[in-house]
Amino acid sequence: RVASLSRNLGCPILPIVQCYDQPTPLPPAMLEAALKNSLAAPSNGTILFSQRHLESGGKWDLVKTILGSH
Numbered sequence: 001r002v003a004s005l006s007r008n009l010g011c012p013i014l015p016i017v018q019c020y021d022q023p024t025p026l027p028p029a030m031l032e033a034a035l036k037n038s039l040a041a042p043s044n045g046t047i048l049f050s051q052r053h054l055e056s057g058g059k060w061d062l063v064k065t066i067l068g069s070h
Contacts, residue, residue: 002043016047019054019063028062035066 006013015038019031038046054060 001037002040006042012044013042014044014047016049018049019057019059020050021053021057026057026059028059031059032062032066035063039066039070 002013002015017031017034017038019026035046048054048063051060054063
């Protein structure tokens with residue numbers, strides 16, 4: 001997805017992953033998949049929105065693990 005968008009636009013991509021548990025809870029597996037997709041080449045990184053929701057939702061450790069593996 002990132003590669004296709006980058007190719008179509010002809011510019012670098014910096015995806016944003018929304019980490020809210022609204023309007024419905026964000027399952028850890030869905031967050032993990034979104035982060036991995038957002039970090040796939042040719043991504044220039046990712047923006048997480050927002051850290052407060054990751055911490056209050058108990059998902060910050062998952063994010064640190066995924067980011068640490070890249």
